[in-house]
Amino acid sequence: MYNAPQPKLEDLPSKRQLRRSSIIAGIGAVFIGVAVYMPAELGQDPTGVGSLLGLTEMGEIKQQLKAEAAADAETHSELEPSLLDDILGLFVSSAYAQEAWQDSITFTLEPGEYTETKAIMEEGATLFYEWSSTGGRVNFDLHAHAGSDAVTYEKGRGQTEGTGSFETPFAGNHGWFWRNRDEEAVTVTLLLRGDYSAILSEEK
């Protein structure tokens, strides 16, 4: 029957061999669990092996992202902008000419830190931007979401500058999520002009 003959007992690994393999597998599983899985998933490194292999950083980033995702799900807003600033911005910024930069925003992020910069915009409005970083490279996600609408204009990793524009497909807050994954503090300067009513940016 089947594709195989009945294996002869003497061809098979002996019980002693199997027991020895099981013990090795058990020890291996415990070692992998403590020395590899814990740092790589939880960011905890009781043996020091994880940090040696560069796995603890991965676990720390995963834990950080998990906590942020949970915080995001809980509250969809992280900052209460000053209403006065926004009302002023609403009237002041729309009066500027299109040629010159309307706003210049500078912020500094320590390694692992993040911030957001968003422009309040109507549907069909255009934003022009130019930014550069000093001290290191930065990750960004240029996006917007309002209700069920969502758009990602651009994502980047380890960049030091960027320039461009986008047109909004829906009204809402359009802009950047920035994070420093480099080793040193990074300072980003962002220049903006376009049809927006105000800029929201997180204070650091």
Place this chain on the structure above:
Amino acid sequence: MSTRLALFILTTLLFSTSAALAHDVTPGDAGYIQEIWGVHIIPFIYLGAKHMITGYDHILFLLGVVFFLYHMKDVAIYVSLFAIGHSVTMLLGVWFGWGINAYIIDAIIGLSVIYKALDNLGMFQKWLGFQPNTKAATLIFGLFHGTGLASKILEYEIAPDGLLANLLSFNVGVEVGQLLALFVILIVMGYWRRNPNFLKQAAYANWIMVALGAWLTYIQIAGYITFPQQA
């Protein structure tokens, strides 16, 4: 400014800030990969190994391949053929960006499990009157499994900076994960094969594998019908 206008502005502002600054964070392995750039050899080996060990469809096929193999030489030949197959399409698939619909490729992987279990049961000899080449089948299904791996790695969006080194590391990790899984499978099978009723129980086990493969195929096809656009 009239009161109505002031109220309108205030309401608009309150409405717009409520959905304002939340950012889309991708947690887990994909989130980590999307945050980094440059060469990260050991983390990618880890991710490759994890991918294989938690990929129950690959493990199920691997179990089918070694089900009746107990000479280490045979195990090594078949497992290598599977590894060569999935390495080729995984590396080329990611490098050239072959994004195949994940449901379709996973349905094919489900079919590979059915195929191998039926093959183990000797059903092709019974139904077709001949035995299709088992080594060729292992290699060919390896190619499909690699395409499935590639489709999933593409979703990770690995940074172009360091892509080749990271991809090769991931591939090494997939093989490490396969060897770790194989080690455990061979121990369990080693004990089982010593049982005098092994062949009879093996028949039931392979029919269960046919059913599991059919179930995997079914949920992937159902997924494809529900979300045909999803890559």
